[in-house]
Amino acid sequence: MPVLEVNGLCKHYPGFTLDRVGFAVEAGRIMGFIGRNGAGKTTTLKSILHIVHPDAGEIRYFGLDFAAHERAVKPRIGYAGGAVDYYRKKKIRDIVDVTRRFYPNWDGAACRRYMDAFALDEEKTPQQLSEGMKVKLNLTLALSHRAELLLLDEPTSGLDPVSREELLDTFRFLRDRGVAILFSTHITSDLEHCADDITYIAGGRLIASEPLAGFLARSAAEGAGDTLQDIMVHYEKESLYDKLAE
Amino acid sequence: MINWLNKECRLAASPLSWIMLAAALLTLVPGYPILLSAFFVGLGLMHSFQNAREANDVLYSVLLPAPKGDYVRAKYAFACLIELIAFALTAALTALRMTALAGAAVYRTNALMNAGPLSLAFTLLIYAAFNVLFIGGHFRTAYALGFPFLRFGLAALVLVVAAESLHFFPGMAYLNAPAGERLGPQFAALAAAAALYALATFLSCRRSVRRFETLDL
Numbered sequence: 453m454p455v456l457e458v459n460g461l462c463k464h465y466p467g468f469t470l471d472r473v474g475f476a477v478e479a480g481r482i483m484g485f486i487g488r489n490g491a492g493k494t495t496t497l498k499s500i501l502h503i504v505h506p507d508a509g510e511i512r513y514f515g516l517d518f519a520a521h522e523r524a525v526k527p528r529i530g531y532a533g534g535a536v537d538y539y540r541k542k543k544i545r546d547i548v549d550v551t552r553r554f555y556p557n558w559d560g561a562a563c564r565r566y567m568d569a570f571a572l573d574e575e576k577t578p579q580q581l582s583e584g585m586k587v588k589l590n591l592t593l594a595l596s597h598r599a600e601l602l603l604l605d606e607p608t609s610g611l612d613p614v615s616r617e618e619l620l621d622t623f624r625f626l627r628d629r630g631v632a633i634l635f636s637t638h639i640t641s642d643l644e645h646c647a648d649d650i651t652y653i654a655g656g657r658l659i660a661s662e663p664l665a666g667f668l669a670r671s672a673a674e675g676a677g678d679t680l681q682d683i684m685v686h687y688e689k690e691s692l693y694d695k696l697a698e
Numbered sequence: 699m700i701n702w703l704n705k706e707c708r709l710a711a712s713p714l715s716w717i718m719l720a721a722a723l724l725t726l727v728p729g730y731p732i733l734l735s736a737f738f739v740g741l742g743l744m745h746s747f748q749n750a751r752e753a754n755d756v757l758y759s760v761l762l763p764a765p766k767g768d769y770v771r772a773k774y775a776f777a778c779l780i781e782l783i784a785f786a787l788t789a790a791l792t793a794l795r796m797t798a799l800a801g802a803a804v805y806r807t808n809a810l811m812n813a814g815p816l817s818l819a820f821t822l823l824i825y826a827a828f829n830v831l832f833i834g835g836h837f838r839t840a841y842a843l844g845f846p847f848l849r850f851g852l853a854a855l856v857l858v859v860a861a862e863s864l865h866f867f868p869g870m871a872y873l874n875a876p877a878g879e880r881l882g883p884q885f886a887a888l889a890a891a892a893a894l895y896a897l898a899t900f901l902s903c904r905r906s907v908r909r910f911e912t913l914d915l
Contacts, residue, residue: 504914526763538754
């Protein structure tokens with residue numbers, strides 16, 4: 453049973469429509485969620501968390517309809533919109549202490565372990581952390597309540613290569629322990645190092661959702677390119693050179 | 699709700715919300731429109747909403763394992779907590795003015811409203827206006843602060859002017875007696891204001907929860 457199933461997700465905004473997007477994330481797998489800027493990645497992630505309200509579609513976590521079981525589902529998932537961008541002037545100790553009270557499944561020992569592994573100083577405030585450390589703080593909060601599914605919106609954006617590689621290492625560690633990760637990004641090289649599956653959207657429409665190896669092989673056979681970056685460029689690049697020359 | 703109030707106090711609230719509780723001391727100032735203390739309490743609370751907005755409190759909160767409406771209820775609960783502490787302080791100082799300090803010359807010759815049950819009733823009406831106009835207005839978008847506060851400010855001004863004017867009407871001078879006169883009707887007005895405060899806050903909260911559930915954040 454998938455940990456997350458999305459079917460026929462639609463959300464209309466003036467000038468943009470997310471059109472019948474659907475995919476499934478399995479336990480213990482990393483799904484890369486790709487698309488160029490404005491393709492609808494963040495809208496999709498926000499919709500499947502009810503931060504925005506989809507116009508249509510079905511969202512099921514762990515086999516449960518999200519709308520009907522939001523309270524039961526939320527403790528089992530973690531969301532990180534990249535770096536922590538809330539309570540920038542509050543001490544990490546206070547943010548952690550307030551957060552843990554909401555989660556019946558909070559694991560204090562795990563929290564301590566992640567804080568130590570990530571070298572997070574709880575006397576600091578988020579605004580005193582580098583971008584990479586902010587992402588790690590977000591992950592610590594999500595993992596300390598034993599989230600079985602992590603929804604990450606461009607967590608590697610703005611990170612230096614070493615921090616990105618450390619983060620990808622963390623994702624691989626979590627995957628090996630059964631955590632599923634849905635990881636949106638437009639830095640496609642990150643996914644080639646860690647993703648098992650790929651979901652690709654363009655202009656609010658689903659292009660593909662399948663195992664990464666199969667997607668790469670099929671695209672190469674079609675002459676679209678050998679890497680995710682080549683494939684995205686092949687399908688989506690508009691020739692600005694020609695437009696500017698007109 | 700304890701966890702939510704804990705979050706409000708430790709992460710979302712501005713220290714100004716607590717500091718402005720000191721505005722209750724204005725109750726003792728002669729020749730000053732004492733009801734403005736309730737406006738200042740509202741001003742302090744507004745800073746907590748502003749602080750929360752800048753700290754992305756809403757995004758953090760809606761991802762917590764609780765119904766989204768609890769976020770709204772927590773905002774009302776925090777506002778009521780501050781308002782009721784301020785009201786308790788104001789009531790204590792009002793009792794002091796009406797008893798031990800009732801003979802003070804500055805209160806006997808005070809041209810403005812003296813503290814009493816009626817001033818407490820108006821204090822509650824100003825808090826009710828804050829909850830309905832400011833908090834209710836804020837949750838139309840979960841973002842707006844300026845216009846909701848302007849509406850509250852205008853309502854508070856109308857209430858202050860009305861309260862300060864009452865004792866100038868013929869036969870109403872007793873409302874300004876430093877030690878209180880004809881307290882029965884004044885306490886009845888206070889009870890009615892308390893009921894109105896509770897009802898208005900409850901209805902505003904219920905409507906805000908419904909609105910918040912449908913907002914795209």
